[in-house]
Amino acid sequence: MAFNPNPIVDVRSAAPNHIENALRDVHRRATQLTKQGMGNQLQLLVVILPEVSGSYGKIRRFCETDIGIVSQCCLPKYARKPNRQYLENVAFKINIKVGGCNTVLEQAFVRNSIPFVPEVPTAIFGADVTHTPPVSVPPCVLPPPQVPAQPHGEQITEESITLSEDSLMGHIVNDMIRDAASEGLSSHVLLHEIDAIRMGGPLSETITIEVVMLNVLVPIQIEKPATLDKVVHEAMRVLNVHLTDVYYTCEGKPVPKGCLLGQPCKLLTCHRLRGGVRNAAVKLRKLIARQMRDNLGKWFERIDIPNDLRTKPNITYTVGLGENAQWVLSMLSDSLENTHADGLSFDGSFDLDDIWYIPDTRSIEIRGRSTTRLTQQGYVLDEGVVMTVMDTFFVYQESDGSVQYPMYIQDLVMRIENLDNAGDEYESTIKRSMIFLHAATRSGCDRVKTFDTLMVHYHKLRPADASAFRVALGEGLNPLRWTAAIRASPQMNKVLTHTIWDNVNRVYRMKFYPENHFGRLDFTRCLITHAHKATEKQIDAAVFVIWETQISDLQYRLLIRYRPPSQNSATVALTSSSGGVGTHASGGVGTSSSGGVGTSASSGVGTSRSGGVGTSASAGRSGRIHISQISVKSNIDIHEIFGFRRKPLN
Secondary structure (H helix, E strand, O other): OOOOOOOOOOOOOOOHHHHHHHHHHHHHHHHHHHHOOOOOOOOEEEEEOOOOOOOHHHHHHHHHHHOOOEEEEEOHHHHHOOOHHHHHHHHHHHHHHOOOOOOOOOOOOOOOOOOOOOOOOOOOEEEOOOOOOOOOOOOOEEOOOOOOOOOOOOOOOOOOOOOOEOOOOOOEOOOEEEOOOOHHHHHHHHHHHHHHHHHOOOOOOEEEEEEEEOOEEEEEEEEOOEEHHHHHHHHHHHHOOOOOOEEEEEOOEEOOOOOEEOOOEEEEEEEOOOOOHHHOOEEHHHHHHHHHHHOHHHOEEEEEOOHHHOOOOOOOEEEEEOHHHHHHHHHHHHHHHHHHHOOEEOOOOOOHHHEEEEOOOOEEEEOOOOOEEOOHHHHHHHHHHHHHHHHHHOOEEOOOOOEEOOOOHHHHHHHHHOOOOOOOHHHOHHHHHHHHOOHHHOOHHHHHHHHHHHHHHHHOOOHHHHHHHHHHOOOOOOOOOOHHHHOOOHHHHHHHOOEEEEOOOOEEEEOOOOOOHHHHHHHHHHHHHHOOOOOHHHHHHHHHHHOOOHHHHHHHHHHHHOOOOOOOOOOOOOOEOOEOOEOOOOOOOEOOOOOOOEOOOOOOOOOOOOOOOOOHHHHHHHOOOOHHHOOOOOOOOHHHHOOOOOOOOO
16 A cells, blocks of 8 residues: 655644644645645544653544544654664554555465365464553453463463364364464473363363352352353342342452353452442542531530539530531441341451442441451451541540540440450340440430430339339449539539429428439439520530440440330230121111221211221221231330330340
8 A cells, every 4th residue: 555655734743732623723734735636635644642641542532533534643752763663563553544454364275285274164263472460350250261361471371272162163173373482482382382272172160159149148050161240140040139230349359240250259249329420439538538628517516514514623515426427437337237237247357448438328338348257356356447437537636735535435445445355245236236326326315315215214114123123223232422423513413402392291302312323314314304504415515524434334234234124015906806886877886797996988987098997808908907917015115215226136
């Protein structure tokens, strides 16, 4: 193919950010010259790339999609001092791009020149070595068989050539052309690669691949090598589900789509998020930094303690966690507890960069780390990472330069530090709740309600259960001596010494608070109710100053030492088959075969269709649960008061 050595348009230079304008100008000028009869249409554009990277894709896209011109890009370091080999390579590329052919097998159809090729349909395979940098892929992944990957710097092909029946030709591939090897490697090629080709053949070894999907472990028996798509399709078939927007990891590394799996492994299903960048997962570190930068008032909050509630003159305020900090801490605690509740742990192998916030579910997820069976040591190590998070983001600096924890965080840190590798907390949800449902994870409103609800709960108990409640809170044990801590506060002293009317003796008497956990609980509830000059948040702060561990002490004693009253699960039968109260067309009192409270169509008193009181027969036909099937519950469970959504099994 002939080339005009002189460019029809003068060589032009342009800054990297003006490349598209320069290319458009060259195309415009070439088109004008063609219209004037001064040259043929522009067919090839050679571009010397700028030193700044990032222009290659822009140039190729613009030339081949916008103006329809073949382009050839050259790096400046090679274009300045071109050698013969470089120029030949560029010429080969240009020749192919403009429709030429670089290689022709001239003897392919000459009889007896190349075995098999002239006589029978023959596929010719070529092998070459591509020197790629080392990459990190899961060990279970095999490279695609069309391009076997080589270790860095290795010249000898390591993958054996698998001979298979060609689906188009119907013949076994029995010839192969290998790229030239250096003279010193020729003998190695003959000894190793030729044997590998001869020994290559279809393998039918079966391997087991475990797929974790929807929190279910699905073992898949499949012949190797197996494609990822085939394995996950089989797992979905077993579970009778169809998942989209998911990807898979092995040992914390993403498994490329369409790859081959050549050895037993465990695949973890991870769900992608919809919604683009705005709803993409965010590292916890970045989430907290953004919260503290944009709205520090919702991360930490300062609570001033009124003068008459101060028990320590040098402490006039406290710093608590704001709503955003409580939200993050509770999400982190819930995420880790969900893993522990499944009998798994990370053995402390994760760090801050493995903790992600998922906006779509408003939850925190620990990614990229494999889990093991939960043990006490693994539980302690996992909670140690939580302590690291608190030491990093849940501290503030006082005016004297000292670093302090906000309210209740120090008690939580100490409880984690006091966990023993020989302990048994990992076995019990209730014992683990001393950390994941700690007072630090709850708002001031929840803490205040805890005192009030516990005393209301106590006054509703039967005498025997009320006695057990008081015993769990220290009745009959050594005195706690808690009253000495409040003497300096006028408001607290007023509540401690206030009088109540005794109907039996017809006199006013001072309310008695025993020197134990029960008395302190009762006093705190009364302080919240009767300290009219202070807000609930200020009372919460004042109580924290003298009794930081009070809620944790109550939680431990009432969840572990106290046996709550048994729930009344008796079902009250509201209907009977023998009759009930009903109306009929003529009015009056009658019976109905279905029982219950019912009305006829003429009564005008709510039918089941209108949402009123209907008959059990109509409820059964609609598929709704009938009132007779619903059990009666009379009591608040003690676990609910401390934040459990359902009663723990252990």
